[in-house]
Structure formats: C-alpha cells, structure tokens
Amino acid sequence: MNFDLTEERQMLQDTLRRFLRDRYDTATRNKILDSDTGMSTDIWNELAELGVIGALFTEEQGGFGGKGFDIAVVFEELGRAGVVEPFLDTAVLGGGLVADLGTDDQKALIEEIIGGTCQMAFAHGEPTSRYDLNRVQTTAKADGDDIVLNGHKAVVVNAEAADHIVVSARESGNIDDEAGISLFLVPADTKGVTVQGYALLAGGRAAEVMLDDVRLPASARLGKAGEAFAAIEARTAAANVAQCAETLGAMDTATQLTKDYLMTRKQFGRPIGTFQALAFRMSDLLIEMEQARSAVINAAGHLESDRKSRESNVSATKNLMGRAGRLVAEDSIQLHGGIAMTQEYELAHIAKRIVMADHRFGDTDHHLERFINLAAA
Amino acid sequence: MDLSYTDEEKAFRDEVRTFLDEKLPKDLADKVAGNDGDDLTKDDMERWHAILNEQGWLVPNWPKEFGGAEWNAVQRHIWEEECAAANTPRVVPFGFSMLAPVLQKFGSKEQNDYWLPRMLNGDDWWCQGYSEPGAGSDLASLKTTAVKSDDGKHYIVNGQKTWTTLGQHANMIFCLVRTDKDVKQQEGISFLLIDMDTPGIEVRPIILLDGTPEVNEVWFTDVKVPVENLVGEENKGWTYAKYLLTHERTNIAGVGFSQAGLNTVKRLAKSEMAGGKPLIQNPHFAARVAQVEIDLKAMATTNMRIISKAAAGSAPGVEASMLKVKGTVIRQEINDLARRTAGAYAMPFASEAVEGSNAGLPDPLGAGPVAAKYFNNRKLSIFGGSNEIQRGIIAKVTMSGGA
Numbered sequence: 001m002n003f004d005l006t007e008e009r010q011m012l013q014d015t016l017r018r019f020l021r022d023r024y025d026t027a028t029r030n031k032i033l034d035s036d037t038g039m040s041t042d043i044w045n046e047l048a049e050l051g052v053i054g055a056l057f058t059e060e061q062g063g064f065g066g067k068g069f070d071i072a073v074v075f076e077e078l079g080r081a082g083v084v085e086p087f088l089d090t091a092v093l094g095g096g097l098v099a100d101l102g103t104d105d106q107k108a109l110i111e112e113i114i115g116g117t118c119q120m121a122f123a124h125g126e127p128t129s130r131y132d133l134n135r136v137q138t139t140a141k142a143d144g145d146d147i148v149l150n151g152h153k154a155v156v157v158n159a160e161a162a163d164h165i166v167v168s169a170r171e172s173g174n175i176d177d178e179a180g181i182s183l184f185l186v187p188a189d190t191k192g193v194t195v196q197g198y199a200l201l202a203g204g205r206a207a208e209v210m211l212d213d214v215r216l217p218a219s220a221r222l223g224k225a226g227e228a229f230a231a232i233e234a235r236t237a238a239a240n241v242a243q244c245a246e247t248l249g250a251m252d253t254a255t256q257l258t259k260d261y262l263m264t265r266k267q268f269g270r271p272i273g274t275f276q277a278l279a280f281r282m283s284d285l286l287i288e289m290e291q292a293r294s295a296v297i298n299a300a301g302h303l304e305s306d307r308k309s310r311e312s313n314v315s316a317t318k319n320l321m322g323r324a325g326r327l328v329a330e331d332s333i334q335l336h337g338g339i340a341m342t343q344e345y346e347l348a349h350i351a352k353r354i355v356m357a358d359h360r361f362g363d364t365d366h367h368l369e370r371f372i373n374l375a376a377a
Numbered sequence: 378m379d380l381s382y383t384d385e386e387k388a389f390r391d392e393v394r395t396f397l398d399e400k401l402p403k404d405l406a407d408k409v410a411g412n413d414g415d416d417l418t419k420d421d422m423e424r425w426h427a428i429l430n431e432q433g434w435l436v437p438n439w440p441k442e443f444g445g446a447e448w449n450a451v452q453r454h455i456w457e458e459e460c461a462a463a464n465t466p467r468v469v470p471f472g473f474s475m476l477a478p479v480l481q482k483f484g485s486k487e488q489n490d491y492w493l494p495r496m497l498n499g500d501d502w503w504c505q506g507y508s509e510p511g512a513g514s515d516l517a518s519l520k521t522t523a524v525k526s527d528d529g530k531h532y533i534v535n536g537q538k539t540w541t542t543l544g545q546h547a548n549m550i551f552c553l554v555r556t557d558k559d560v561k562q563q564e565g566i567s568f569l570l571i572d573m574d575t576p577g578i579e580v581r582p583i584i585l586l587d588g589t590p591e592v593n594e595v596w597f598t599d600v601k602v603p604v605e606n607l608v609g610e611e612n613k614g615w616t617y618a619k620y621l622l623t624h625e626r627t628n629i630a631g632v633g634f635s636q637a638g639l640n641t642v643k644r645l646a647k648s649e650m651a652g653g654k655p656l657i658q659n660p661h662f663a664a665r666v667a668q669v670e671i672d673l674k675a676m677a678t679t680n681m682r683i684i685s686k687a688a689a690g691s692a693p694g695v696e697a698s699m700l701k702v703k704g705t706v707i708r709q710e711i712n713d714l715a716r717r718t719a720g721a722y723a724m725p726f727a728s729e730a731v732e733g734s735n736a737g738l739p740d741p742l743g744a745g746p747v748a749a750k751y752f753n754n755r756k757l758s759i760f761g762g763s764n765e766i767q768r769g770i771i772a773k774v775t776m777s778g779g780a
Contacts, residue, residue: 127741130651130720154739155721176653198738201587201726201748208739267515277765326713333755337513337763338540341585341756348586352752359716359723359748365661366651 003297008064009073012055016074019050020081026346029082029203033349037161038205039085047085048116052078056091061099062110068303071238072245072296079249082349084203086119086158092242094120094158096235097166097183101223106185109164121162123153123209124232131362133232134178138211140169147221149184149192149214157360159207160197162188167211171226178229183222190214202356203349233307237314240361241299244321247357248296250350251325254332255285257347261336281331288324295320312374315367321357322364329354380678382455390455397463400428409464411745415589415753417466419546423499425466430497436473443481443493450687453628454680461633469543472496472503476551479568479617483609492570506538506552506571506595507618514766516553517562517615521597523554523569525604532556532569532607534577534600540760544580544593548573553618556611568614570606577601585756587749588727622762629697629761630680630704635673638711642666645718645742656718665717669710676703695774698767705757705764712751715744723748 005013023043032040047053055070057063065071071092078087095113098106098120112118129135138151149169159165165186173180186193192214197207223231262273262282272278299317302310329351333340340347358364382390405425408417429435437453439445448456460467468474477496480489495501512519521536534554544550550571557565573580577600582590609617643666646657656662683696716723725738726749738746758764 125721127722127739128650130649130656132652135653155724196739198725199727200724201752202724206724266511267513267518272514275765277768330709330755334758334764337759338508338756341759343584343586343588352586355716355751356724356748359719359721363717363720365659365665365717369652369659369661 005069005073009069012051012065012070013073013077015050016047016052016077017080019046020077020083024081024083026344026349029084029349030344032084033199033203038199038203039161043083044085045116047083047087048114052087053091053095053116054114056087057095057099057110057114061107063114068238068241068300071242071303072300075242075245076249076252076296079246079353080253082203082250082253082346082353086121086161086204088239088242088246089122089158090118090120090162092239093122093235094162094164094166096238097122097222097231098164098185100231100235101183101228102185103219105219106222109185118163119158119161121156121158121165122235123156123159123165124168125154125156127152127154129154131366132176133236134181134229135176136168136170136181137175138167138169140171140182140184142218143215145218147184147216147218149186149211149216151211153209153211155206156195156209157200157204157206159188159195159209160205164188165193165209166222167209168228168232169211173226180226181228181232182225183228183231184216184220185222186214186216186220190216200356202352230307233311236361237310238303240314240318241296241303243357243361244296244299244317247321247325247354248292250353251289251292251328253350254328254347254354255282255289257350258282258285258332258335261339265336278335281335285328285331288327292321292324292328295324308374308377312371315362315371315374318362318367319364319371322367325354325357326364380681382451386451386455389452390459393456393459394463396432396434397459397465400432401463401465402428405466406464409466415591415750419502422466422469422546423502426468426499429468430499435468435497436477438474439477440481443477443489444497450684454684457628458633458636461637464637469502471505471542471547471551472501472549475505475621476503479551479608479621482620483568483613483617487605488570488608501549502543502547503549503551504541504544504547504573504593504595506541506550508540509537510539514763516618517566519553519555519566521552521554522558523556523567523602526601529604531601531603534569534571534597534602536597538595538597539583539592541580541593541595542591544573544595545582545590550595551608553614556614560612563615565612566614566618567611568608568617569602570608571597571600571602575600575602585753587746587753589749589753623697630676630700631708631757632673632677632680632704635704635708635711636677638708638715639666639670639673641744642711642714642718645715645744648742649718649720651720662717665714669707669714672703672710673707676700676707679703695771698762698770701761701767702758702764702771708757709751709754712747712754715747716751718742719744719747 052074054063055065055074058066099110126137141148165188167184167186168181170180171182192212194210195207197205199205263271265272295317298313302313333351339345405421434446437446437448441447509519523532523534526533550573552569552571553566554569555565556567577598579596581594583592584590647655649656651659
C-alpha cells in the first residue's frame with residue numbers, strides 16, 4: 001500500500017494551492033459572487049492554463065489525468081479555496097460525457113474545453129426526479145431525419161454560461177426505466193432552448209432549462225439511442241468524487257479556521273480553546289476529518305473499478321461526507337459564534353459549500369438507501 | 378395530573394383564535410408563512426404592533442398598572458402557540474419585553490411615564506446595545522465607556538456595540554456601558570438609554586451568511602447622553618442586565634415555531650417524490666421526521682410543566698437554560714429537515730438582499746428559502762447566551778448545590 005500522491009499529482013496540488021492562496025481570498029470571491037455571471041473569466045483562464053481542466057481528462061481524451069485521484073487532487077484544492085467557477089459542470093460532467101460517448105467530430109470540443117474556451121452544462125435532473133438518475137420525463141422523438149426534444153430540466157448548473165448543453169431525454173420506455181434514455185449535445189443557442197437563470201446559495205449560477213420543440217440532427221446524439229444510463233451513472237460517480245473531494249477541502253478550511261479562532265479568541269481572560277467543552281468538540285471535528293479523508297480516498301480509488309464496487313464506494317462516501325460535513329459546518333459556526341454568521345468572514349461561504357453539497361448528486365439519506373440496496377443486490 | 382387545558386384556558390384560546398381570525402392581515406400572515414417573517418418591512422411590523430395595541434394585547438407580559446394585559450404564563454403560552462400557528466409577525470421584543478420590564482422594576486416614575494406610552498404608540502423603536510466585538514459570551518468584559526461631563530449634565534459615550542438586531546429601524550438604543558474601570562468588571566457597568574439621532578452615532582449593517590441585513594454594528598464617538606437617561610443607579614447596570622436576560626428567555630422553547638415548522642416539513646414531503654414515492658413514505662426520511670416529532674412532543678410537555686409552575690408563581694431557574702438548549706436543537710433539526718425535503722431546489726438563492734426577492738426563483742414545492750433559513754437559524758444556538766453558556770449555567774447550578 002502507498003498513500004503518497006504521484007509526483008505529477010503532488011506538483012499539481014502544490015501549484016494549485018499556491019495559486020489559489022495568492023489569488024482567491026474572501027474579498028475576491030465575494031466580488032465574484034456579487035457579479036452577474038457568478039464567475040471570473042480571468043480565474044477560469046488562469047486555472048485552465050495551470051492545467052486544472054487537462055488534469056480531468058485522460059491522455060487518450062487529450063488531457064493528462066482523468067482518474068479518480070486526479071479528480072480528487074484538483075477538487076480538494078478548489079474546495080479548500082472555495083472556488084465557485086464551474087469546473088465540475090464543464091469538465092467532469094459535460095466534457096466528461098462528450099469524452100466518454102462522443103464521435104470523433106463531437107470530441108473535437110474537448111480540446112476547447114481543456115483550453116478553457118468552451119463552457120459546458122449537463123441538463124439531467126427534472127422537477128420531479130429528485131436524486132433519481134433513472135427518472136427522465138423529457139422526450140426525444142424522431143421526426144424525419146431530425147430529433148425533437150421537449151421537457152423541463154431542473155437546477156442545471158452553469159446553463160447560462162454553457163456553449164453546449166448535454167441534455168438527457170427519453171426515446172422509449174416508462175418514466176423510471178433505465179433503458180430508453182439518450183443524451184444529446186445541444187448548442188446553447190438552438191431554437192426552443194430557454195434558460196431561466198438564478199444564483200445559487202453556495203455560489204455559482206444555475207437555471208431551469210425549458211426545451212420546447214428543440215429540433216436537432218440525429219448526429220447530435222451522444223452514444224447509442226436509449227443506452228445512456230450507464231454513462232450517466234458513471235459520470236455522476238466521477239462528479240461525486242469531485243464534489244466529495246471539494247467538500248473535504250472546504251472542511252479542512254473550516255476546521256483550520258476554527259482551530260485558529262479557538263486559540264486566539266479570548267473570553268473570560270483566556271483563549272476559548274482552553275475550555276474543555278470546546279476543545280473536545282474541536283477534537284471530534286478533527287477525528288471526523290480523518291474519516292472524511294479516507295472516505296474520499298475510497299471513492300476516488302474505486303472510480304475505475306467495476307460498477308458495483310464503484311457505486312457502493314461512491315454512495316458510502318457521499319453518505320459519510322454528508323454526515324461529517326454537516327457536523328463540521330455546524331460546529332465550526334457554533335465554536336466561532338456570531339462572527340461565523342457574517343458574509344464577510346471566510347467560514348460563511350465555506351460552511352454553505354459544505355452543507356449545500358448535500359443537495360447535488362444525492363443527499364445523505366439517498367446514498368444510505370442506495371448503499372443498502374447495492375449491498376443487497 | 379391533567380394534560381388538557383381547563384375550561385377557562387380553552388375559552389381564552391377561543392378568544393385568541395377569534396381575534397387572530399378577524400384581525401391578522403392576510404398579507405402579513407403570508408409573508409410569515411413564506412419566509413418566517415424575514416422579509417417583513419418596518420411598516421409591516423409597526424402595523425401589527427398597532428393592531429395588537431388597539432386590542433390591548435401588545436404587551437401581555439406587562440402589569441396592568443403600566444397598561445399591560447398581565448396574562449399568566451399559561452395564557453402567554455396559549456397566545457404564543459396560536460400566533461405561531463396563525464403565522465403572525467413576531468412582536469419586536471427589544472422594547473416591549475426586554476427594556477420595559479427593566480424600566481418597570483428599576484426605572485424612575487418619570488422614565489416610565491415618558492418611555493412606556495411612547496413604546497406602545499410606536500413613537501420609539503428600541504434596539505439592544507449589549508454585545509461588543511470583544512464581549513460576547515463574556516458580556517461583563519464590555520469596553521464601551523461613559524464618562525460624566527464636567528458640568529455633570531451628560532455622559533460622553535465612546536465605543537462599539539455589535540449584533541444589534543434591527544438597529545437599522547431603531548431610533549433608541551439601550552446600552553450597557555462602563556462607568557468605572559477600577560472595580561471588578563461587573564461592578565462598573567451602567568444602563569443607559571441613548572437617542573440614535575445623537576451626533577456621533579453610526580450604524581453599519583452586517584450582512585449575514587444568508588444575505589440578510591438583520592444585524593448591525595453601532596459606533597459611538599463622543600456621544601452626549603443626558604444623565605436623566607441613566608436607568609437606576611450608576612454602576613448597578615449588571616444587575617439590571619441580568620434581570621433583562623431572564624426576560625429575553627421567555628418563549629425560549631419555541632414550541633409553536635417548531636410545531637409549525639414540522640407541519641410544513643410533512644406537507645412538503647408529501648408532494649416531493651423520491652424513488653417513485655412521496656418522500657414522506659421513504660423510511661429513512663420518515664424516521665428522521667418521527668424522531669424530531671417525538672422529541673418535540675416531550676419538550677412541549679416539559680415546557681408546559683415549567684409554565685404551569687411559573688403560573689403558580691415560582692420563577693423558572695435552570696429550566697429556562699434547559700429549554701433554550703433543547704428548543705434550539707429541535708428547531709435547527711427541523712430547519713435541516715426542511716432543506717433536505719426541497720432536494721436540488723434548496724440550492725437557488727435570491728442573491729440580492731432585497732425585500733420580496735424570492736419571487737422568480739423556481740420552487741415547485743412552495744418551500745420558500747429553506748436553505749437560507751437553515752443557515753440563518755444557526756444563530757439560535759449562539760445568541761441570547763450560547764448553548765455552551767446555558768450548559769455551563771445548568772452545570773453550575775445543579776452541581777454546586779445552589780439554585
């Protein structure tokens with residue numbers, strides 16, 4: 001066994017951590033959060049130049065990473081600094097699905113994505129699907145040589161900025177069937193695509209995407225008709241690894257801030273960390289941090305395994321991160337007191353990131369149930 | 378033992394229900410139902426105060442001699458429960474239930490005659506100047522100073538207060554200030570009433586993590602306060618402050634809020650689908666809801682036991698601290714359930730902290746800003762004496778033999 005990062009990943013981690021420490025402080029982020037687009041093009045381009053996006057694709061896809069541990073290294077640093085730019089949506093989800101399923105023509109996009117000049121989104125969830133990946137009501141119907149999409153996609157992160165949206169739609173079967181779901185690569189300016197955007201509590205932007213008779217050539221389909229579910233599940237697993245690593249980084253920031261605060265804030269004439277009641281809670285957070293780090297390693301390390309082992313590790317990790325994350329976020333705020341309730345203090349954003357991660361790709365309960373079902377299968 | 382209300386208490390409850398039915402404006406109730414009242418404007422709150430004042434129910438806690446309803450603890454509890462169920466705005470507590478009891482017990486006749494009617498008529502909006510950046514849980518270490526002017530007619534106040542809730546609406550602030558630096562901390566504090574329009578006062582909003590500007594910093598630079606605005610005796614302020622804090626803890630259990638919140642969670646979880654079934658039928662989710670409901674039922678009875686004792690004249694001591702801890706833990710758990718229920722739709726956020734800004738956000742369940750509420754209510758276990766301070770009080774009282 002060896003838990004050391006490879007030399008390349010270590011270098012990537014060091015470079016990213018240094019860059020973000022210098023360039024991405026609370027004031028910078030708060031400015032980005034207040035902006036209309038919810039992201040900084042400068043930061044995006046600079047991070048792309050540092051290789052952040054390339055690290056999320058394999059060599060054959062045109063990148064230099066793409067494995068579970070590459071994703072984990074990148075996103076832990078993005079999470080540590082509370083980066084709100086949509087790397088997960090553009091690279092891991094949208095770009096990842098194109099890389100997994102696309103024809104050579106379609107895959108031409110990957111180079112642009114890695115270069116930082118193309119934004120992507122993945123429009124899959126719907127108003128009544130909650131976290132169920134198989135529930136797709138949006139329809140794709142053949143009309144001559146064309147395909148026509150109709151439906152409503154919910155909380156599509158980065159949809160406004162996206163140049164292309166990967167859209168799931170049902171070509172056959174019932175609303176909850178895994179079979180019958182297809183993916184389509186839809187240019188954002190296609191007629192019939194309406195994007196109603198809004199900000200998100202933990203940063204970034206999303207939109208309701210309405211598809212009204214969106215007419216596409218059959219060549220817009222990604223992969224085979226009706227057979228996209230396996231790819232969606234696998235990409236969602238990669239997204240969960242990314243998001244759990246991001247949460248881990250954010251939790252590390254939260255516990256560091258809390259530890260520092262406990263050692264410097266004085267009440268009753270002494271640092272409040274010298275009160276045993278608070279010191280013990282800090283210790284519990286640090287114990288949970290180690291659990292969280294191991295959970296992320298489990299998920300990242302099994303991302304390339306067979307389906308059952310991959311998914312069972314992903315669900316285990318997402319469940320643990322949900323529980324540990326909530327504890328770290330809530331207790332970090334509580335141990336700080338009022339100061340952590342203020343927008344201009346770093347922990348405010350970090351805590352929101354940690355907790356709101358539970359609202360994407362399945363929450364603590366969803367993954368508990370899924371872990372049970374996978375074990376029984 | 379009898380767990381139901383007496384006939385008299387039931388009659389009182391009916392009277393309350395009829396009043397709320399007839400007099401609570403629907404637009405106010407809607408705002409409270411939608412967003413826990415966080416988008417109520419100053420006008421909204423003053424309108425509700427005026428309606429209550431006309432009925433004589435604005436200050437149920439005050440003695441009759443000062444124009445109060447002088448309800449007993451059970452009546453006040455019924456009132457609070459019915460108000461929570463009907464989604465009334467909360468009465469802004471700083472003047473009515475915090476300052477007023479202090480004035481009535483320690484203030485001069487002139488002060489009561491002047492300030493209390495102004496409070497009832499809505500002439501003054503009070504806020505609280507207690508916490509400072511360096512004095513939170515350790516309130517007695519506060520540093521804002523008040524020094525008497527040479528002619529003896531004024532105090533000159535310098536310093537900074539923080540976490541001043543709704544200070545942006547206030548024209549008056551009651552403050553704890555240091556009038557003697559050379560004695561034990563608690564013995565050099567005085568209680569002053571300060572006009573917010575006095576030169577040298579600056580109010581700066583603090584934006585909270587959910588984007589709301591509900592608290593403020595208040596800065597004092599050579600602020601002249603007439604000596605008549607000293608409450609009680611100089612350097613006795615700590616006694617008055619502690620007396621006020623016991624009033625801050627009324628309705629501390631928040632049973633009505635929790636009950637209303639739990640009902641909302643159940644309603645939302647009936648429409649939200651998960652795995653092809655309503656979320657409320659999911660055993661993991663249902664177990665979470667049931668667990669909180671079981672805790673809440675027990676706490677409601679604890680609350681009633683303590684209230685009945687208080688109605689019979691015995692002052693609650695350590696029980697208030699117990700209710701604060703348990704009550705806030707339960708409320709926060711319900712906030713957590715509410716955000717879980719909303720799924721991905723908990724993520725959208727009205728980025729501009731403006732009134733009514735949630736319009737336009739997708740919200741198929743009609744859940745409102747549940748995630749913002751979850752974060753905002755992390756304050757419940759921090760303010761009014763943090764839960765750690767309450768546990769310290771419980772331990773000190775129960776393990777040192779004295780109550």
